[in-house]
Amino acid sequence: MGMRVLVEYEKCCGAGQCVMVAPKVFDQRDDGIVVLLDETPPPEQYKAVQEAVTVCPGAALRLEESA
């Protein structure tokens, strides 16, 4: 059982908080919109990803259990 990151791209406002908090999992395009680097990050990234989910100003990110 791992965790999967879900992104609602139309909600992303490009502020890059996720990139600051979890640079191994998130990057940005030239125009700031989020790029998901790792859809199923390893457990040592969960805490950082959870933080990114919580602070994302667009509420564009979710973390779900994947089967």
Added chain:
Amino acid sequence: MSSESSDQVLDYPLRAPSALEPPAEWAQLRQGCPVAHIRLPSGDKAVLLTRYNDVRQVLSDPRFSRNLAQDGAARITTNEGGSVFENPEAASLAGGESHQRWRRLINRAFTVKRIQALQTKIEAMANQLVDAMVKKGPPADLVSEFAFPLPVWVIADLLGIAVDDRDKLAYWSNAMLTMTQFTQEEVNRAQMEFAQYFMGHIAAKRANPGDDLLSELITATDKEDVLTERELLMTGQGILVAGHETTSNMIGKMMSMLLADRSRWEQLLANPSLIRTAVEESLRFDANMGFGLPRFISEDTEVAGQPLPRGTTVVCSMSSANRDESFFEGAGEMKLDRAPNAHITFGAGPHSCLGQALARTELQTTLQVLLKRLPTLELAVKPEELPRREGLLVGGIEKVLVRW
């Protein structure tokens, strides 16, 4: 205007006991009156939101914009020129699709990657300012000698403006925003001089592009005809107005909070890896954010179970939301290692602060440099005597006297 009710109407802005403390009313309003009726300095009525979830809900709603240049919207002051929120020319950038298009373009300069590349330059600027403070010797005013110039130097760099011209830029920026310290004539003149200068600067960059944001926008504009000359000017002015005073004030407030209880500064000296979370906590804990964010409710909606009819003007208090006990554990305490920290100081949703990665980098760099260069730093006045800025829209501290 807002809904009929015999509830008490509060005069807004509320008065706080000192520069670093919140107004007593916040906690009561969050508890008992999350949708409060207020009277603005203009005499117009509006509604104040103080709870985290309510503030977040309204700010994130793409239907509502900060543009108060609309029929039926409350006026904030009775000033001739109105506030930045009532400027009809900024309206095209305030909401809807043209706003989205504009934001995507500008965002190119503000991605984390671009900002991180700027970090070394910001650090050099901060060191240069500290050099001057050290040369002069203590005491120093951290606001005028450090916090005021740093963000405007950074913006000058971003816009490709020459080092020799950045003091002019600082003056115009100050005059355009700090309406209370200048006469209307001075404000108008600053606006005109800035416009003249900036149009010339656009022409120079068009002839001779550099690797700055402005050159990039001009090139994009020439290719796809996306931003008009006027929009380029509004963008330059917008970045200056949005990014200078806000960041200067925040540097002053962050340093005041960290030095007011010097154990906080000592905690950072002992453990500089707390810098990132300490910056976030300073942003959350800032009780002196000024007016808050207005929104014009253009369609009937509901907040905290209460109807907000179309035509209502809402003021969102981010500072109060940031101290909501039902969202932040130990909200009334400053915890430098708080994480995650979903404070709402930069707004939320489609309008949330475009410059937040830059603001964070400036604040983090400020701490890095000051901790390293002036570890013995302390306030030279009592915290409760820190003089507040009396400007209406953005809260801040006029002067932060320090010694080391």
